Amino acid sequence: MIRPLILVSNDDGISSEGIRVLEEAVLPLGDVYVVAPDQERSAASHALTIHKPLRISQRDSRHFALNGTPTDCINFALYVILPRKPDLIVSGINHGSNLADDVTYSGTVSAAFEGSILGIPSIAFSLQMPEEQEKQAHFETALLHARQISEMYLSSPLDSSVLVSVNIPDRSPGEIRGVRVTHLGKRLINETNIIRKEDPRGRPYYWIGMGPKDYEPDESSDLHAIDQGFVSVTPLHLDLTHYPSLSRLRELERIPTPFADKAEPG
Ligand code: MN
Numbered sequence: 001m002i003r004p005l006i007l008v009s010n011d012d013g014i015s016s017e018g019i020r021v022l023e024e025a026v027l028p029l030g031d032v033y034v035v036a037p038d039q040e041r042s043a044a045s046h047a048l049t050i051h052k053p054l055r056i057s058q059r060d061s062r063h064f065a066l067n068g069t070p071t072d073c074i075n076f077a078l079y080v081i082l083p084r085k086p087d088l089i090v091s092g093i094n095h096g097s098n099l100a101d102d103v104t105y106s107g108t109v110s111a112a113f114e115g116s117i118l119g120i121p122s123i124a125f126s127l128q129m130p131e132e133q134e135k136q137a138h139f140e141t142a143l144l145h146a147r148q149i150s151e152m153y154l155s156s157p158l159d160s161s162v163l164v165s166v167n168i169p170d171r172s173p174g175e176i177r178g179v180r181v182t183h184l185g186k187r188l189i190n191e192t193n194i195i196r197k198e199d200p201r202g203r204p205y206y207w208i209g210m211g212p213k214d215y216e217p218d219e220s221s222d223l224h225a226i227d228q229g230f231v232s233v234t235p236l237h238l239d240l241t242h243y244p245s246l247s248r249l250r251e252l253e254r255i256p257t258p259f260a261d262k263a264e265p266g
Pocket of ligand 1: 011012041042043094095108
């Protein structure tokens with residue numbers, strides 16, 4: 001029997017702790033390749049590099065660093081590096097959770113989005129970070145859940161147009177209360193967290209700070225699950241169409257378009 005081919009990527013870079021842990025998590029499940037950015041590309045979102053040349057730096061037979069974004073990495077893995085189409089793409093384990101609106105900024109989730117666009121079952125894993133800088137995050141907890149969920153998903157994946165975003169609370173394995181299947185929650189944004197400081201020459205500079213902690217109360221949201229000590233599993237898809245608004249916007253189709261009678265189809 002052919003072992004499944006598993007592609008590991010991330011947005012924190014090939015040298016990050018999270019990608020090392022994710023590789024270890026999926027190693028028993030198949031033949032594993034790592035293709036990841038050569039440096040941190042967090043909040044790279046779904047960017048594709050089109051204005052500079054890209055280079056692959058091969059570390060050994062299964063590890064490749066690319067001077068591009070997570071989305072570039074998935075494309076290079078599929079079309080340049082891997083011997084065949086992977087059976088599963090896993091992205092992460094991100095240093096920091098990707099909840100609610102975070103998923104639109106996240107390079108970790110975008111790598112999984114790209115996998116899904118290219119027709120491969122894909123999962124993004126993110127680990128909540130401790131509030132105190134000096135504390136170690138519970139990567140051992142993330143490893144356990146990443147392995148379990150990846151194994152289950154390899155044997156029964158969803159349609160590849162759907163990807164799965166998994167968030168793990170920063171707790172020891174014995175303190176996890178279970179798994180909750182969730183939808184994206186909503187943070188309460190009260191003020192834009194842009195911090196203004198002055199450089200040594202008295203000129204202002206700005207730094208985008210952390211997002212708000214408060215969120216809309218909703219027991220089935222990802223934010224609530226993590227807060228309560230559950231692993232959160234959210235199915236996502238890239239069809240951003242808001243279907244309920246289609247019929248209301250159809251009024252636009254009835255506004256006369258100048259010269260429409262003379263315009264050719266195609
Ligand atoms: Mn990151």
